Amino acid sequence: MAVLALAGALTACSDKAAAPAPSGPVEVGVVTLQPERQTITTELPGRASAFLSAEIRPQVGGIVQKRLFTEGALVKAGQVLYQLDAASYQAAQASAQASLAKVQAAVGAAEATARRNAELVKIDAISRQVDDDSQAALVLARSDVAVARAAVENARISLSYTRIVAPISGRTTTSSVTPGALVTANQAAALTTVSQLDPLYVDVTQSSTEVLRLKSDMASGRFQRSDAASARITLKFEDGSVYQHPGKLQFSGVNVNPGTGAVTLRAVVPNPQGLLMPGMYVRAVLEAGVNEQALLVPQQGVTRDATGNANVLLVDKDNKIERRRIKVDAAVGSRWQLVSGLVAGDRVVVDGLQRIKAGDTVKAIEVVTKASGAGSPEAAQAVMPAASAASGAR
Structure with missing residues (x-):
């Protein structure tokens, strides 16, 4: 009798444990792709140079009687710098x-x-x-x-x-002579240099390969040329910080340097606080073109296989999961710029990827996107609704 009672209890527990789970399609978060206007940028190395620079040399010979400026100070055009005997x-x-x-x-x-x-x-x-x-x-x-x-x-x-004056307004460098020194007309060594530092030039170099690729994209209609009159350029310092004053592209070279295979671009950048100095190395983010119909895929919805190919899971019109291989280009905030594989209106799964596989029937819930940072307006972060969160808890 004891054995029969124990067997009955075990059977009851087994039946309770084997009770079927609630049926129904799995809820997944999706983002519907919509075309956006996307500015095409490229990051290039560059160096700052003075907008105007004048090396001060005497035009007559004589003994320097006075130096009438402070080294490193701002001087005005026509201001006397040196007085000769x-x-x-x-x-x-x-x-x-x-x-x-x-x-x-x-x-x-x-x-x-x-x-x-x-x-x-x-x-x-x-x-x-x-x-x-x-x-x-x-x-x-x-x-x-x-x-x-x-x-x-x-x-x-x-x-x-005999009164050596500044030909331009700007900031002086150190003086190479002191009172009592003998100078000669048109000597090789400059007495000092005056540089206009606001605005500044920033000269950047772009490889001819990138130039040809950009021209090809524009010729095919994928990109549109950015207006040269409003082409902006943003600078980054060596520590990664962004310079707060954007510049404007002024000149694009027409010759390729045979030694480096690069084309020189010149931009004019405001420098009211004097943070930029001639010779300083910077990274320049240049607006190269505009894609009026860009598709951006959230990075959390993109996976890669063993060979490195990018894939996404889509929800088709029958609410079934489909795996599709795609090709992506540059990262834009927290999204990838799509090259091929998807079209506008496709629903890409961005939440619940671990609970589904190709062929499953699901319940698609559109997620809400918001900017992930003030400095990166394109970056988006998926926020699941309460119903989807509850589904994930189950």
Whole structure:
């Protein structure tokens, strides 16, 4: 009797454990693909360079008397940077002015002689040869005045060059000379350099292969060319931080460097705080084109097989699971940019992948997407509804 009672209890427990689970299709979260306007960007290496740069050299020789600027400070165009000893140039100007006065006095005498001879020749008081000589002497005297005036102007210019001024506004570098140094006209070594740092140029290089690929995509109609007048460029520093002031593409090279196989692009970038410095290495994110019908696939819905091919699970019109191989390109936030394999309207499974397989009948629930970060507006994060969450708990 005891054995029969024990067997009956075990049978009851077994029947209870084998009770069938509630039937019904599994709930999965899906995202319906819709075409979006997507800006095509490319990240390229680049270096900053001054918008304007002037190496300061003396145009006359002499002893430096004063340095009239602070190294590293901002200077204005026309501001005096160095004062050279001007004594010899002042003397040269005074000598030129005296020579001018001398020849001007000679002109007065020549004019009087020529005027008098012109009257005398009319009454045959003098020969015509004497009159001609006096007229020629007047022309020569007037030429001497013109030469003397040019000498005075030249002396004035040389004297003005003893005040070495900044040709542009900008920030100075260190000075290579101190008061008392001897400098010469047009010497090889610059006294200092003035650089305009706001805005700055950023020169980036793009491989010719990338240029050809982009042109091919544009020719096929996949991408549209970005408006050159509004093509933006965003900079990243070496530490990965993003520079807050976007620039604008100004120039695209037409020749390929035979040594590097790259094309040079130039952008103008504002630099109000002076964070960018000439020679600084940056990464430039350039807007290359626009895809008006881009399809972006959430990364959590993409898996890869043993050979590295990308695959997704779709929910077809009969609510059955279908596995499809796709081809993706660059990452855009938390999504992949689709190249081929899907069309607009396809429903991609992004939640519940572990509970289903190809051929299963499911209940598709559209998920809500939201931006995953302020700095990445394209990035999306799937948020499941309460009903789907409950399904996952079961």
